[in-house]
Amino acid sequence: MANEINISVNLNAAKSGLSLSRNWSATLTMAGEDAITATQFIQATNGDWEALVLGEIAALGQILIKNLDTVNDVEVSPANDGTDTFAKMSPGGVLLLPAGTSAFWVRGRTPADGYGTARILLTACEA
Numbered sequence: 261m262a263n264e265i266n267i268s269v270n271l272n273a274a275k276s277g278l279s280l281s282r283n284w285s286a287t288l289t290m291a292g293e294d295a296i297t298a299t300q301f302i303q304a305t306n307g308d309w310e311a312l313v314l315g316e317i318a319a320l321g322q323i324l325i326k327n328l329d330t331v332n333d334v335e336v337s338p339a340n341d342g343t344d345t346f347a348k349m350s351p352g353g354v355l356l357l358p359a360g361t362s363a364f365w366v367r368g369r370t371p372a373d374g375y376g377t378a379r380i381l382l383t384a385c386e387a
Contacts, residue, residue: 261289262289263287263288263289264289264290265286265288265289265290265321266285266286267285267288267322267356268284268285269285271283288322290321290385290386290387291387292318292319292321292387293386294315294317294318294386295317295383295385296315296383296384296385297381298315298381298382299379299380299381299382300313300366300380301377302334302377302378302379302380304367304368305368305375305377306375309337309339309340309341309342309365309366309367310365310366310367311340311363311365312363312364312365312382312384314363314382317384318362319362319387320359320361320363320386321358321359321384321385321386321387322356322357322358323355323356323359323384324355324356324382324383324384325349325355325380325381325382325383326349326352326380326381327349327352327353327378328352328378328379328380329351329368329380330351331351332368332369332370332371333348333349333350333369333370333378334349334353334367334368334369334378334380335347335348335367335368335369336348336355336364336365337365337366338360338361338364338365339365342365359384359387
């Protein structure tokens with residue numbers, strides 16, 4: 261079968277006379293059969309990176325992460341030492357990306373730029 265993955269993204273903003281609205285969608289084929297939706301509590305408070313728990317997914321395809329924390333940011337990296345950290349989600353922020361790697365690492369950051377706990381909602385499917 262083909263076209264099992266449907267992605268829709270909307271970005272709308274308005275402030276001080278500026279207004280924008282953009283909508284994109286994509287339909288992709290899913291080669292594997294595994295997917296997951298789960299919450300994950302990021303516990304490391306000493307700066308350590310924590311692996312995203314992806315269940316039975318072997319070949320990560322698409323991943324959607326929402327920061328459920330109301331205070332702390334969540335950083336995302338493809339490496340367990342933070343090399344190439346590419347995202348910092350504010351409380352309530354979301355991140356959608358095609359995986360391109362088999363694992364991602366996360367950690368919580370406090371408003372004072374220290375390390376803290378956070379809770380995320382993760383949805384992912386195989387490539």
